[in-house]
Amino acid sequence: MPDPAIQLFSVTAGSTEPIYRQLVEQVTRLVASGTLQPGQSMPSVRELAGALAVNPMTISKAYSLLETSGVLERQRGIGMLIAQHSNNTRKIDRRIELLTPTLNKLIFEANQLELDADTVIAQLTSMLKGPAQ
């Protein structure tokens, strides 16, 4: 039976962002939000590689990095689990911290575009609360 958590992940092949890093960041965010719970098992490398149509080594690289950063734990014979000591889960500060780099990027670009704060906020609001997405 396929792991239902697989549906949480998606990668864009044509992106400038490397596939393994897309995965690393997605898992990190999903753990921080509590969507992935401590102790929960991750899909196997082969399973996820098949579902995303990428090279298994790419998945393996992402898992290794996540293990190094303490987000995942390797259970021999079982696979990868979300780390137990995730004291980060659903902490609002942690989640905002993860969003900060992109917020900074947004502000830098808005400055060079000479878009004022109100315009940026209005645009973001309409995209967040508008039709879909």
Added chain:
Amino acid sequence: MPDPAIQLFSVTAGSTEPIYRQLVEQVTRLVASGTLQPGQSMPSVRELAGALAVNPMTISKAYSLLETSGVLERQRGIGMLIAQHSNNTRKIDRRIELLTPTLNKLIFEANQLELDADTVIAQLTSMLKGPAQ
């Protein structure tokens, strides 16, 4: 006499973003905001390379891409200048269009973090209008 426009540009050597692309995006934004005006001449390749302490070929690559995308025009034997047909200059739609990819990235990440619209907007507002930054 050095071109005063040189001060507008800055690159981060250690970034994952290639230097030439940092330049391409900066110039694109500065033209869209009207900070760089149509007909204005760009610093020479060698001059900018010296100021940013990078290889002239790196600047040249950025200029070539900007010519391809229609932001710059090449005047043979003279140098590069901001393209004349700049229907882009200070048009608000154009500026928001350039900001959209980063806005989309922000929204995607906020969703995975399960941060609601109000929280994201509040955080952005405080960063935009707050004391520092």
Added chain:
Amino acid sequence: MPDPAIQLFSVTAGSTEPIYRQLVEQVTRLVASGTLQPGQSMPSVRELAGALAVNPMTISKAYSLLETSGVLERQRGIGMLIAQHSNNTRKIDRRIELLTPTLNKLIFEANQLELDADTVIAQLTSMLKGPAQ
């Protein structure tokens, strides 16, 4: 095993046309004619550079431009291949479109030479259908 497609390419070092652009135009035409098929992989940069006796960066520059123009797609870690969405392949309109600049050049020159249409066509016909060439 060397990629057999290598034989399709040839460059003239002494030409006024830069090597990288000779390659760009050749690949564009070979894709339009269907000689290179969508999904087919291109020779690696190093392989083609060796075969044509040019610097790998020259090949790389051509590939980058072809990616920008949508003729090639980059498969990271794998190589370059002919773009899939090749709505161009063997379409007669596309092929004539690629020939148009040279046709226009021919007509402009014939006009200045005061060579009438029949003379130009006769000359072209003999060169196309004659013994040599």
Added chain:
Amino acid sequence: MPDPAIQLFSVTAGSTEPIYRQLVEQVTRLVASGTLQPGQSMPSVRELAGALAVNPMTISKAYSLLETSGVLERQRGIGMLIAQHSNNTRKIDRRIELLTPTLNKLIFEANQLELDADTVIAQLTSMLKGPAQ
């Protein structure tokens, strides 16, 4: 009074073809066709430079090359004249010879596009005899 021959020349700034070479080839063709007659005077460097909005040195370079190739003659105190010994004028072989490089280019490109002789000739015919030019 401005030299009426000025109207015969035109240069495209954005072309890949250098301006001075556009001029050289145009003069060569106009002499071969007899549009410019032996003994006829060319516009002065400054006059032509002003009319075409290019650097006088560019015109001067073109004139020098045309003098070297025997198409123009320099008359001290008067300016440049079309060379007297133009035994080439209106000779059909000479005119076809000047058209040959472009004809060869056309054939090479048509081959790579796998456009057959009839298609190329049909297209050229419609462009030569069709609506306008």
Added chain:
DNA sequence: GTGGTCTAGACCACT
């Protein structure tokens, strides 16, 4: 293995 980036330096073409 793949392509991408950058450097250092030479040489060329154009104005």
Added chain:
DNA sequence: GTGGTCTAGACCACG
């Protein structure tokens, strides 16, 4: 003076 092209070679990122 300007930018463009190419080389040789190093190093990196990705799969």
